[in-house]
Amino acid sequence: MRSGETDCAETVSNSVLKDLGKSISEKLRHIANLDMDVFMVDKTPYILEMNARFGGGYPFSHIAGVNLPKAIVNWLQNKDVDKSILTEKIGVFAHKDIEIVNMNKI
Structure with missing residues (x-):
């Protein structure tokens, strides 16, 4: 993270985080997206913040x-959702890039 923004990430298989997400979902019964920042310390998750966005x-x-x-x-639209569009691929490594663009008309 840099300035509170995620710049680089890799999807991993972590049962502790999956269980935490399921538990939070069941308890809050939140019906939309919930972004969570979690720190792992000695395999124990600590929730820093939760944002409904x-x-x-x-x-x-x-x-x-x-x-x-x-x-x-x-x-x-009351349509079925194929589980495949809600299933992450493990091992995907990605990085956001910011590029300077000259906006002058030269």
Whole structure:
């Protein structure tokens, strides 16, 4: 992370985080996207914050195969959602890049 923005991420298989996500989901019964920042210390998760929005890390989930916007649109239209668009591919490593662009007309 840099300046609170996720710059680089890799999808991993972590049962502790999966269980935490499931537990939070069941307890809060939140019906939309919930972005969470979690620190792992000696295999124990500590939640730093939860935000009811698409956070800066979502593009990494998307590039790893999760298409939550499409699922939300389908849910709103009472259409079935194929589980494949909500299943991440493990081992996807990605990095956001910022490039300086000259806007002058030369």
